[in-house]
Amino acid sequence: MSSKLNSRIPEGPVSEKWTKHKGTIPLVSPANKRRIDVIVVGTGLAGSSAAASLAELGYNVKAFCFQDSPRRAHSIAAQGGINAAKNYQNDGDSVFRLFYDTVKGGDYRSREANVHRLAEVSASIIDQCVAQGVPFARDYGGLLDNRSFGGVQVSRTFYAKGQTGQQLLLGAYSALERQVAKGRVKMYARHEMVDLVVVDGKARGIIARNLVTGELERHSAHAVIIASGGYGNVFYLSTNAMGSNVTAAWKAHKKGAFFANPCFTQIHPTCIPVSGESQSKLTLMSESLRNDGRIWVPAELEDAKAIRDGRLKPTDLPEEKRDYYLERRYPAFGNLVPRDVASRAAKERCDAGYGVNKTGEAVYLDFSAAIMRYGQEQANLKGMPNASEAEIRAMGTKLVESKYGNLFQMYEKITDENPYVTPMKIYPAVHYTMGGLWVDYNLMSTVPGLFVAGEANFSDHGANRLGASALMQGLSDGYFVLPYTVGTFLADDIRTGSISTDLPEFAEAENAARARFEGFLNAKGSTPVEVFHRRLGKIVWDKIGMARNEAGLKTAIAEIRALREEFYRDVKVLGGMMEMNPELDKANRVADFMELAELMALDALTREESCGGHFREEYQSEDGEALRQDDQFAFVSAWEFTDNDPGKATLHKEDLVFENVKLVTRSYK
Amino acid sequence: MNLTLKVWRQKNAQDQGSFATYQVRDISPDMSFLEMMDVLNEQLIAQGVESVVFDHDCREGICGMCSMFINGEAHGPDRGVTTCQLHMRKFNDGDTITIEPWRAQAFPVVRDLMVDRSAFDRIIQAGGYVSVNTMGNLPDANATPIEKHDADAAFDAATCIGCGACVATCKNASAMLFVSAKVSQFALLPQGQVEAADRVRNMVHQMDLEGFGNCTNTGACEVECPKGISIENIARMNREYLKASITA
Ligand SMILES: Cc1cc2nc3c(=O)[nH]c(=O)nc-3n(C[C@H](O)[C@H](O)[C@H](O)COP(=O)(O)OP(=O)(O)OC[C@H]3O[C@@H](n4cnc5c(N)ncnc54)[C@H](O)[C@@H]3O)c2cc1C
Ligand code: SF4
Numbered sequence: 001m002s003s004k005l006n007s008r009i010p011e012g013p014v015s016e017k018w019t020k021h022k023g024t025i026p027l028v029s030p031a032n033k034r035r036i037d038v039i040v041v042g043t044g045l046a047g048s049s050a051a052a053s054l055a056e057l058g059y060n061v062k063a064f065c066f067q068d069s070p071r072r073a074h075s076i077a078a079q080g081g082i083n084a085a086k087n088y089q090n091d092g093d094s095v096f097r098l099f100y101d102t103v104k105g106g107d108y109r110s111r112e113a114n115v116h117r118l119a120e121v122s123a124s125i126i127d128q129c130v131a132q133g134v135p136f137a138r139d140y141g142g143l144l145d146n147r148s149f150g151g152v153q154v155s156r157t158f159y160a161k162g163q164t165g166q167q168l169l170l171g172a173y174s175a176l177e178r179q180v181a182k183g184r185v186k187m188y189a190r191h192e193m194v195d196l197v198v199v200d201g202k203a204r205g206i207i208a209r210n211l212v213t214g215e216l217e218r219h220s221a222h223a224v225i226i227a228s229g230g231y232g233n234v235f236y237l238s239t240n241a242m243g244s245n246v247t248a249a250w251k252a253h254k255k256g257a258f259f260a261n262p263c264f265t266q267i268h269p270t271c272i273p274v275s276g277e278s279q280s281k282l283t284l285m286s287e288s289l290r291n292d293g294r295i296w297v298p299a300e301l302e303d304a305k306a307i308r309d310g311r312l313k314p315t316d317l318p319e320e321k322r323d324y325y326l327e328r329r330y331p332a333f334g335n336l337v338p339r340d341v342a343s344r345a346a347k348e349r350c351d352a353g354y355g356v357n358k359t360g361e362a363v364y365l366d367f368s369a370a371i372m373r374y375g376q377e378q379a380n381l382k383g384m385p386n387a388s389e390a391e392i393r394a395m396g397t398k399l400v401e402s403k404y405g406n407l408f409q410m411y412e413k414i415t416d417e418n419p420y421v422t423p424m425k426i427y428p429a430v431h432y433t434m435g436g437l438w439v440d441y442n443l444m445s446t447v448p449g450l451f452v453a454g455e456a457n458f459s460d461h462g463a464n465r466l467g468a469s470a471l472m473q474g475l476s477d478g479y480f481v482l483p484y485t486v487g488t489f490l491a492d493d494i495r496t497g498s499i500s501t502d503l504p505e506f507a508e509a510e511n512a513a514r515a516r517f518e519g520f521l522n523a524k525g526s527t528p529v530e531v532f533h534r535r536l537g538k539i540v541w542d543k544i545g546m547a548r549n550e551a552g553l554k555t556a557i558a559e560i561r562a563l564r565e566e567f568y569r570d571v572k573v574l575g576g577m578m579e580m581n582p583e584l585d586k587a588n589r590v591a592d593f594m595e596l597a598e599l600m601a602l603d604a605l606t607r608e609e610s611c612g613g614h615f616r617e618e619y620q621s622e623d624g625e626a627l628r629q630d631d632q633f634a635f636v637s638a639w640e641f642t643d644n645d646p647g648k649a650t651l652h653k654e655d656l657v658f659e660n661v662k663l664v665t666r667s668y669k
Numbered sequence: 670m671n672l673t674l675k676v677w678r679q680k681n682a683q684d685q686g687s688f689a690t691y692q693v694r695d696i697s698p699d700m701s702f703l704e705m706m707d708v709l710n711e712q713l714i715a716q717g718v719e720s721v722v723f724d725h726d727c728r729e730g731i732c733g734m735c736s737m738f739i740n741g742e743a744h745g746p747d748r749g750v751t752t753c754q755l756h757m758r759k760f761n762d763g764d765t766i767t768i769e770p771w772r773a774q775a776f777p778v779v780r781d782l783m784v785d786r787s788a789f790d791r792i793i794q795a796g797g798y799v800s801v802n803t804m805g806n807l808p809d810a811n812a813t814p815i816e817k818h819d820a821d822a823a824f825d826a827a828t829c830i831g832c833g834a835c836v837a838t839c840k841n842a843s844a845m846l847f848v849s850a851k852v853s854q855f856a857l858l859p860q861g862q863v864e865a866a867d868r869v870r871n872m873v874h875q876m877d878l879e880g881f882g883n884c885t886n887t888g889a890c891e892v893e894c895p896k897g898i899s900i901e902n903i904a905r906m907n908r909e910y911l912k913a914s915i916t917a
């Protein structure tokens with residue numbers, strides 16, 4: 001283990017660590033909490049829940065988001081659900097099983113102690129949300145309903161139709177607004193963090209750009225929490241919201257916070273395929289659909305070609321001419337294999353020529369069997385033994401609509417096709433980033449006083465995240481972990497007094513930020529930011545995407561460096577600094593993506609194994625499954641920014657020790 | 670297809686603002702409305718004209734940021750969609766499209782098509798929550814069963830995305846649909862009962878303070894609401910308000 005990393009994992013059996021640790025964290029008295037300021041950057045599930053909970057405890061909180069309201073954070077778009085080890089379905093779920101599934105699903109590249117804590121607090125999250133009035137789906141008996149998600153064999157996912165993220169975020173947002181009303185949280189919407197301020201080695205504030213006036217503002221605090229979400233938009237096209245960015249995390253990285261496992265990115269198997277050149281983003285079709293939808297391509301190449309040319313309709317292809325390739329390759333899990341496995345299998349079929357849309361990059365997700373099955377069930381329930389096929393279909397359609405209505409509507413609006421009648425077309429797309437700022441057990445980064453929560457940290461999902469676990473992690477970090485663990489740092493700050501924004505470190509950071517913005521404006525080049533972002537995305541998707549190899553990664557590094565150089569020389573940003581200027585903000589974000597992309601390539605190059613979402617073509621079994629190299633790579637890569645060049649980052653290794661889960665080859669067959 | 674766009678340009682809140690006319694060509698019917706705006710913006714930048722500022726983020730109809738008044742309709746001609754979900758196949762080659770920001774006293778223009786909707790946040794601050802702190806020892810989530818019908822109705826009300834189309838559409842710029850959706854969500858759930866009276870009183874009071882107009886039951890809001898929030902919620906809120914006034 002690198003001497004610069006201390007993961008601060010408490011001693012003792014994994015199931016007792018968190019309880020014991022909580023008991024040893026020094027307490028800060030209510031009177032003293034009032035003298036302590038905390039900055040929370042981001043108001044997604046992680047940030048909102050952290051800001052609200054810390055304010056309830058008595059800390060002075062300042063919260064920031066770049067949207068016009070905290071309620072709009074990208075968490076709002078989460079569709080499928082949130083996991084918790086409640087075992088309401090009595091199907092054998094437990095804290096240990098959730099822990100085990102998450103470590104295994106992450107392909108054994110996460111830290112046992114953190115994951116166990118996550119599983120332990122998961123049940124409290126559901127209690128908390130229900131108490132807030134979050135309207136989860138219920139069954140006819142009035143109790144909470146569950147569904148299952150990929151990579152597991154129990155039903156532990158709580159949901160609110162296809163709008164789970166929305167309902168959870170609105171719950172956390174209302175808790176946050178309650179504290180704003182009380183004056184315990186000061187909310188800065190339309191503000192973007194553009195640098196971290198470090199004083200005497202500790203995180204003591206941020207520089208934020210007021211996006212309405214363009215002003216650079218100094219904000220100080222005793223601790224800073226970054227909950228700014230993931231960096232999937234480095235790929236340009238992703239399912240992330242347009243504004244999702246890496247800037248807050250990247251600026252912290254450049255100020256000393258190590259960046260962990262940047263190459264662990266998740267490609268989600270079920271998204272609406274790319275339709276054209278001017279496409280700005282991709283839309284997810286929730287994984288929950290794989291509960292009822294069956295994935296297939298034509299079994300024969302001619303049929304695939306006929307479909308592509310519009311000569312054949314999928315509904316006309318008889319059963320025996322369809323290849324339900326997930327059910328064929330993975331009989332035990334079928335359509336519910338984990339995301340990395342499902343995505344690669346789709347790519348494999350399309351690369352082999354079986355794709356079903358014009359570009360050849362799409363497979364079917366088919367609900368016809370589910371519609372008939374549910375319809376029959378309804379007919380039985382309603383005592384209609386002689387129901388006609390049309391009646392059964394109508395009843396089944398209604399039931400499917402009640403489960404996934406908003407997703408089907410979304411699909412129809414985008415593609416102009418009716419998924420109740422013809423199978424959906426889907427293809428993998430970038431969705432989530434497991435990598436992020438390195439944190440210890442207390443969620444503190446390598447910069448003392450800088451904590452990181454939610455998708456922005458690297459903590460719980462290893463090399464592949466299981467569905468419905470990001471919402472769980474964000475709320476766990478914000479509601480139940482940080483309110484305790486910030487005490488480990490802040491207990492020493494009760495006599496510090498407020499931090500002055502007149503310190504030279506603030507002036508320096510502000511000036512540097514101003515120079516950066518002016519640099520973009522003064523380049524006076526000829527190419528809009530968007531074009532650079534698109535070009536960057538293409539490099540990252542082609543060479544650091546679903547499959548990677550040494551030669552490709554080396555080329556990617558060279559191309560990214562060249563593109564970066566061109567960007568600073570030729571970017572064209574109109575308007576000024578002291579006004580609302582979204583193009584300027586975008587330039588600042590894209591500049592950071594360009595640096596991050598190089599680190600991703602470097603990380604992927606260094607990790608000579610295949611694990612989870614990181615598939616190195618050199619390391620695969622004969623039947624194309626990922627081959628881990630546990631003897632050499634059972635570690636977290638934590639990169640230190642070095643020599644002012646992302647390509648010269650220094651690697652530190654946190655060795656992963658598995659005491660409770662045995663490392664085996666992940667098999668879903 | 671080729672289109673003529675009449676777009677509202679306004680430098681900042683103080684500026685008067687006016688329409689500018691632009692042409693865009695070769696727009697594919699499969700593009701979303703915002704992707705068409707992206708094309709316009711790339712074209713403007715190339716010509717050295719500052720791009721049109723508009724709010725957007727998720728681009729899948731859930732964050733509630735996008736907010737364009739298109740040809741006199743909030744979120745444009747399609748039903749049950751936000752601006753970002755509107756597709757160009759709803760328009761014809763040669764069309765002239767007029768694009769304005771939400772217009773309401775309580776939603777001042779920030780720039781071009783972007784408005785300030787923080788009034789909605791302040792209404793939530795006035796009572797759009799259940800007063801529960803973060804606690805690890807709350808009652809088990811299944812301790813209180815909730816009748817499915819109520820749970821589903823609460824969910825339907827809770828799907829409001831806070832976009833403000835209801836306000837922009839209403840000739841009185843009333844925020845009743847938005848406020849009633851939140852009041853209804855909690856009124857339908859046992860968790861919301863304890864504070865019900867204060868909630869409805871305070872939220873309505875804040876709504877009035879923000880300068881939203883009165884509701885005269887025209888029902889226009891329901892038609893334009895991208896999430897199908899029903900005006901039954903307004904009736905429910907009126908009942909809640911009456912109840913609160915009697916108990917006060
Ligand atoms: C379409 C989609 C569906 C999903 N469905 C599921 C699901 O069903 N289940 C599940 O578990 N997970 C799901 N996920 C993943 C999950 O939604 C996210 O991982 C999670 O919501 C991230 O939450 P967060 O709080 O970490 O960050 P976010 O919600 O992304 O919030 C980031 C916040 O940071 C702010 N911010 C960012 N940068 C700055 C800056 N520089 N300055 C100031 N503020 C800044 C933003 O304004 C925002 O408030 C889904 C993801 C997508 C894309
Ligand atoms: S009620 Fe409908 S129109 Fe009004 S803010 Fe909510 S979602 Fe938008």
Ligand code: FES
Nearest residue numbers: 726728733735753
């Ligand atoms: S951009 Fe989110 S609803 Fe339109």
